[in-house]
Amino acid sequence: MRIHRDFDTLGSIKNPVVTTGTFDGVHIGHKVIVDRLNTLAKKIKGESVLITFHPHPRIVLYPESAGKKLQLINSQKEKIQLFEKTGLDHLVIINFTKEFAQTTSQQFVEEILLGKLHAKIIIVGFNHHFGHNREGDYSYLYELTKTHDFKVEEIPEQDLENETVSSTIIRKALSEGRVQRANAYLDHFFIMTGLLKEGAQKCKEIGFPTLELIVEEDVKLIPPEGVYAISLNCNQKRYRGMLNIKIYADSDRPGIQVHLFDYDTNFKLIHKEVTLTFHKRMRDELQINDAKDLKYQLELDKAEIEELIY
Secondary structure: OEEEOOOOOOOOOOEEEEEEEEOOOOOOOHHHHHHHHHHHHHHHOOOEEEEEEEEOHHHHOOOOOOOOOEOOOHHHHHHHHHHHOOOOEEEEEEEEOOHHOOOHHHHHHHHHOOOOOOOEEEEEEEOOOOHHHHHHHHHHHHHHOOOOOOEEEEEEEEEEEEEEOHHHHHHHHHHHOOHHHHHHHHHOEEEEEEEEOOOOHHHHOOOOOOEEOOOOOEEEOOOOOOEEEEEEEEEEEEEEEEEEEOOOOOOOOEEEEEEEEOOOOOOOOOOOOOEEEEEEEOOOOOOOOHHHHHHHHHHHHHHHHHHHOO
16 A cells, blocks of 8 residues: 555556545444445556545644544554555545645545546545535535546445444444444454553552553544553564553543553563554453552453453
8 A cells, every 4th residue: 555645746546446535443334435446446457545634624624612622533553554454555645734625626526536636436435525615525526427537436324233333433432431332333443553661660569560552643532441451463463461541630641551461571562662452341440549459450350351362
């Protein structure tokens, strides 16, 4: 997969099959779109192209309302990591600004999708809107096909157990700690990437040394307080473990402490970028001040999680 940061450096793309959107979470509905994108590209001996935006448009357009507390399922690095697994040929990440937001749907299609990309087929998700004031949609694109040389296709909305899948529903599930439900919507495990540093001294003293995860983007959604069953991936190696998320009164972001089971925690992973995979939320955060009681609880947590993660 080739990554582009603007339209001017794309070069020549053969018979582009294109889609566009924010794609937060890269969930099961998004994967259906990308699968169709790849299928049609192969059918016409072309290349698949996905256009997305960073930062999220709501953050730019509504910084004091809808975008102020928006939490995203994926950081930009995570989104790239997930798209790399889909077989996509080209990922175009456009810097979304207030100026770009003034682009009309006609300009976006005629000047960018057709003018710069020379799109042969444009695919849109169900009820997708684009352009200034969200004036563009499938019907608008279909009308343009009558006077322009391209085809358009709309992908039906996806559902899971008769419940429509959307990024909003997934964010809600994660915010409530329903990790397994969110994983089903995503069609993959919820992930969190970041850098590791040495963890809490208190846990080290009772035989449960930890590493603290530092999340790069403030807009990254962090699940609620509690203990989670996780696995950690670094340099193509996987380690089982548990994770504690705790909110501190003197910090804007929760603390994230990771304890690995099958790894001699000698801090070789400090300053390494890792990816955490969330399997299940095990319990709420407990107020345990006694070191002996804390160690006993952590041993119970570890035993339960070891049975869960193989």
